[in-house]
Amino acid sequence: MNDRKQHVIKMAHQLFIEKGYQATSIQDILEYSGISKGTFYNYFSSKSELLIAIYKTIYKKLQQDRNEILIGQNPSDIEIFIKQIEMQMITNRKHKLITLYEEVMASNDIDLKQYIQRSRLNSLHWLFGRFIDLFGEDKKPYLLDCAIMFTGLLQHNLQYNRMAFESGEQISHVVRYSVNRLVKMVEDVVMDGDQLHKPELLEKWLPGCKKDNRKIIEQLYESTSSLKSVYIKNIKDEKDLEKYTELLDFIQEEIIHTRSPRKYLIESALLTLKQNSANLGQNELQMIDQIVIDLLNIAAENV
Amino acid sequence: MNDRKQHVIKMAHQLFIEKGYQATSIQDILEYSGISKGTFYNYFSSKSELLIAIYKTIYKKLQQDRNEILIGQNPSDIEIFIKQIEMQMITNRKHKLITLYEEVMASNDIDLKQYIQRSRLNSLHWLFGRFIDLFGEDKKPYLLDCAIMFTGLLQHNLQYNRMAFESGEQISHVVRYSVNRLVKMVEDVVMDGDQLHKPELLEKWLPGCKKDNRKIIEQLYESTSSLKSVYIKNIKDEKDLEKYTELLDFIQEEIIHTRSPRKYLIESALLTLKQNSANLGQNELQMIDQIVIDLLNIAAENV
DNA sequence: TATATTTTTATACAAGCGGTATACTAGAAA
DNA sequence: TTTCTAGTATACCGCTTGTATAAAAATATA
Numbered sequence: 080m081n082d083r084k085q086h087v088i089k090m091a092h093q094l095f096i097e098k099g100y101q102a103t104s105i106q107d108i109l110e111y112s113g114i115s116k117g118t119f120y121n122y123f124s125s126k127s128e129l130l131i132a133i134y135k136t137i138y139k140k141l142q143q144d145r146n147e148i149l150i151g152q153n154p155s156d157i158e159i160f161i162k163q164i165e166m167q168m169i170t171n172r173k174h175k176l177i178t179l180y181e182e183v184m185a186s187n188d189i190d191l192k193q194y195i196q197r198s199r200l201n202s203l204h205w206l207f208g209r210f211i212d213l214f215g216e217d218k219k220p221y222l223l224d225c226a227i228m229f230t231g232l233l234q235h236n237l238q239y240n241r242m243a244f245e246s247g248e249q250i251s252h253v254v255r256y257s258v259n260r261l262v263k264m265v266e267d268v269v270m271d272g273d274q275l276h277k278p279e280l281l282e283k284w285l286p287g288c289k290k291d292n293r294k295i296i297e298q299l300y301e302s303t304s305s306l307k308s309v310y311i312k313n314i315k316d317e318k319d320l321e322k323y324t325e326l327l328d329f330i331q332e333e334i335i336h337t338r339s340p341r342k343y344l345i346e347s348a349l350l351t352l353k354q355n356s357a358n359l360g361q362n363e364l365q366m367i368d369q370i371v372i373d374l375l376n377i378a379a380e381n382v
Numbered sequence: 383m384n385d386r387k388q389h390v391i392k393m394a395h396q397l398f399i400e401k402g403y404q405a406t407s408i409q410d411i412l413e414y415s416g417i418s419k420g421t422f423y424n425y426f427s428s429k430s431e432l433l434i435a436i437y438k439t440i441y442k443k444l445q446q447d448r449n450e451i452l453i454g455q456n457p458s459d460i461e462i463f464i465k466q467i468e469m470q471m472i473t474n475r476k477h478k479l480i481t482l483y484e485e486v487m488a489s490n491d492i493d494l495k496q497y498i499q500r501s502r503l504n505s506l507h508w509l510f511g512r513f514i515d516l517f518g519e520d521k522k523p524y525l526l527d528c529a530i531m532f533t534g535l536l537q538h539n540l541q542y543n544r545m546a547f548e549s550g551e552q553i554s555h556v557v558r559y560s561v562n563r564l565v566k567m568v569e570d571v572v573m574d575g576d577q578l579h580k581p582e583l584l585e586k587w588l589p590g591c592k593k594d595n596r597k598i599i600e601q602l603y604e605s606t607s608s609l610k611s612v613y614i615k616n617i618k619d620e621k622d623l624e625k626y627t628e629l630l631d632f633i634q635e636e637i638i639h640t641r642s643p644r645k646y647l648i649e650s651a652l653l654t655l656k657q658n659s660a661n662l663g664q665n666e667l668q669m670i671d672q673i674v675i676d677l678l679n680i681a682a683e684n685v
Numbered sequence: 686t687a688t689a690t691t692t693t694t695a696t697a698c699a700a701g702c703g704g705t706a707t708a709c710t711a712g713a714a715a
Numbered sequence: 716t717t718t719c720t721a722g723t724a725t726a727c728c729g730c731t732t733g734t735a736t737a738a739a740a741a742t743a744t745a
Contacts, residue, residue, distance in 0.1 A: 083693095102490045104731065115694045120733075178488075185481075185488035187405045227542050228535040228563065235534030236527075236578060243583050256578050260531065260567060267566040275539060275559050280546050386721095408703065418723045419704090429703075692741070702731065708724090715718070 084122045087112045092133045096175050100130060100182045127191040130183070138198060139332075141170050145205075146300040154212035154297075157258065163209070165254050168237060172250065177234070200284050203230065207281060208293040214265050221268045223278040228264065233257040292377050296335060299370045303327050306363035313359050326352055330367070334374055342375055387425045390415045395436045399478050403433060403485045430494040433486070441501060442635075444473050448508075449603040457515035457600075460561065466512070468557045471540060475553065480537070503587050506533065510584060511596045517568050524571045526581040531567065536560040595680050599638060602673045606630050609666035616662050629655055633670070637677055645678055 090112035094103045105126055109116055123129040145163050152159045171177055183195045203226055210222040236257050241248045268274075307324060314320045326348045334340045349371065353364055393415035397406045408429055412419055426432040448466050455462045474480055486498045506529055513525040539560050544551045571577075610627060617623045629651045637643045652674065656667055 099488075099490070101488060105733085106731085115696095116733090117695080117735095118693055121692075124733095126732075181484050182488035185402075185404060185485035187402070224539075227538045231534035231536075231538030232531040233534075235530045239530050239579060239583075242587065243579055253578065256576060259574065259576060260570065263570040264563060264567065267563065267570075271562065273559060273562060275556065276542060276546055280542075284545065407701080409701090418725095420706095420724080421722055423704075424721075427704095686745100688743100688745075690741100690743070692739100694737100694739070696736085696738100698735075699733085700731100703729095705726105705728075707726085710723075711721090713718100713720085715716095 081122075083114070083118075087114060087119070087122060088129065088132055088136065091129055092174075095130070095133070095179065100126075100179055101186070127183075127186070127188045130179070130191060131194055134179075134194070134198065137170070137174055137176070141167060142335075143300075144170075146297060147304065149297060150301050150304060154209070157213060157262070160209060160213055161251075161254055161258055164233070164258070165251050168233075168250050168254060172237075172248075177238075197285070200281070203227065204281055204285060205293070206230065207278065210265075218265060218269050219278060220274055221265065223281060224268060224275045225261065225265050227276070229257065229261045232260060292374060295370055295373055295377075299331065299334070299367065299374070302363050302366045302370065303331055306360045306367065309360040309363065319355075323352060323355075330371070334371060340375065345371060345375075386417070386421075390417060390422070390425060391432070391435055391439065394432055395477075398433070398436065398482065403429075403482055404489070430486075430489075430491045433482070433494060434497055437482075437497070437501065440473070440477055440479070444470060445638075446603075447473075449600055450607065452600060453604045453607060457512070460516055460565070463512060463516055464554075464557055464561055467536070467561070468554050471536075471553050471557060475540075475544075475551075480541075500588070503584070506530065507584055507588060508596070509533065510581065513568075521568060521572050522581060523577055524568065526584060527571060527578045528564065528568050530579070532560065532564045535563060595677060598673055598676055598680075602634065602637070602670065602677070605666050605669045605673065606634055609663045609670065612663040612666065622658075626655060626658075633674070637674060643678065648674060648678075 087108070091103070091108045094107055094111055098107075105116070105119060108126075108129075109119060123132065144166055148163050148166060149159060180195055180199070183191050186192070203223075206226040206229065207223050210226055211219055214222065233254070236253045237248070237250065240250075240253050307327060310320060310323050314323070330345050330348050333345055349364070349368060353361075390411070394406070394411045397410055397414055401410075408419070408422060411432075412422060426435065447469055451466050451469060452462060483498055483502070486494050489495070506526075509529040509532065510526055513529055514522055517525065536557070539556045540551070540553065543553075543556050610630060613623055613626050617626070633648050633651050636648055652667070652671060656664075
């Protein structure tokens with residue numbers, strides 16, 4: 080992406096955090112980032128499209144970080160889960176994501192609303208999957224409810240904690256407290272056999288969502304991550320290194336975030352990696368190859 | 383209040399529900415309610431003041447209804463509580479209060495924001511008080527946390543339930559489910575001795591909030607309510623009836639919703655009632671008299 | 686280096702917003 | 716009958732998002 084465009088995104092992001100989305104006019108952004116109106120509308124078709132661009136960068140980073148915490152760890156370890164949630168809540172606060180969410184939902188921009196709605200459902204879906212890791216497949220019927228209630232309860236706890244302690248909020252304390260409540264809530268709801276929403280709803284809400292492939296995606300993260308470190312250790316030429324990481328990032332991005340991944344592009348990228356990286360990390364490459372095949376098959380089924 | 387003004391409020395309310403606050407321009411309101419711009423700004427100093435006026439009417443009604451459910455009932459009966467919550471959630475949905483809340487919080491109107499924030503805290507305070515009724519004074523240290531978490535959990539459950547069933551949402555079912563979770567959560571949190579926020583925070587958040595007088599206010603509702611029905615039964619002259627109910631409503635309104643109630647006005651209204659209502663409901667009047675004295679004393683302490 | 690193409694800038698413009706100001710009018714009270 | 720009040724109609728202000736256009740600057744190509 081254009082450096083200049085990236086700069087505008089960064090500046091606008093700052094302004095949105097400081098003053099809020101609505102309160103920031105396009106004129107403000109133009110002045111703050113030193114571009115003209117023409118350039119702005121050359122980059123983005125509207126203010127909301129700019130916001131989406133900002134969201135995407137934050138959210139991608141968040142997913143990456145979230146998965147990195149899990150790499151090589153036991154997914155049923157609740158301490159790991161707490162770390163993941165903590166990290167997400169800190170990101171939320173840093174970027175004032177909740178406020179921006181609310182502002183968007185209040186606006187009249189349907190595209191933006193849908194986008195935000197989808198990303199919220201994505202988070203819910205992730206949480207649901209993690210709950211299966213934590214509490215076991217057998218409790219699955221109750222875990223969507225628990226994911227819904229946990230997000231609500233956590234959000235409110237954080238909100239009022241912030242109100243109580245202003246700047247000195249204790250995110251990690253609140254997260255731990257909320258997770259404690261969650262654990263008991265799961266027990267309670269399982270014991271009562273009380274279900275409010277069927278987990279199948281998630282598939283209705285997120286059509287084309289990569290179903291049941293979360294673990295495979297986590298493996299993909301793990302493999303690409305370790306392959307990257309192999310490259311970093313062994314490749315001296317900076318140009319080559321940049322090239323390979325770009326290829327790897329592309330594969331990850333394409334297969335995880337694209338509705339219908341472009342199969343041949345991915346295969347070609349993989350081939351380039353295999354042929355050019357001087358026999359480095361052949362194991363990882365083979366792993367990635369297999370994972371990509373699996374994921375593409377699942378994607379094909381979901382069409 | 384002026385009939386015409388009331389009409390504008392009603393029309394604007396309709397528009398806000400249909401299109402949302404932000405999306406409704408003042409021009410829309412002028413056309414829809416058939417008034418001119420001058421008249422509008424004669425009634426309201428701004429669009430947000432109009433919204434506050436709408437809120438006030440809804441919220442007052444909600445409080446009234448909420449207290450009426452409790453009259454003559456055992457406050458520790460959880461079924462009564464469920465009825466109260468149900469009623470509030472139905473009102474919320476009917477008037478799209480949550481959406482309007484969000485829209486306001488996203489706007490740049492500081493007055494409006496503070497007003498909304500305060501009314502949310504009021505709801506939390508009420509919930510906290512009811513939880514003391516339900517679960518006992520001894521659990522008080524944990525009940526603010528529970529109130530916070532309950533609102534979060536309930537709101538999310540309702541939101542996703544609506545998403546799942548669109549128009550066929552099952553508010554009463556969701557409320558019951560959420561209350562079940564609440565009961566277990568209270569047990570859990572008391573057993574663990576785990577506290578996140580001290581209930582004293584409420585007084586910091588709501589300065590000048592009528593502290594510990596919720597029960598007395600409920601008595602006031604009960605007394606005025608029964609006095610009204612005595613009047614309705616016995617007073618034939620419509621003019622007189624209207625006069626007395628107006629006086630009673632004034633007393634209630636002034637003492638409950640005004641920061642510093644005008645003591646002499648209230649006393650004069652009470653005197654008028656005593657002298658003119660032909661010895662009807664003297665018991666109730668005496669009750670109200672006593673309650674008013676108590677409440678005024680508490681208000682004086684809180685200054 | 687010279688030419689062609691794209692990007693960026695600086696504007697003017699349109700339509701709509703919330704809000705103010707003012708001249709005018711119909712109807713009730715004095 | 717005059718005076719006062721509530722309401723109307725309308726022009727205006729400064730702001731908003733978004734479009735259009737011509738000139739200028741940067742970049743690519745030959």
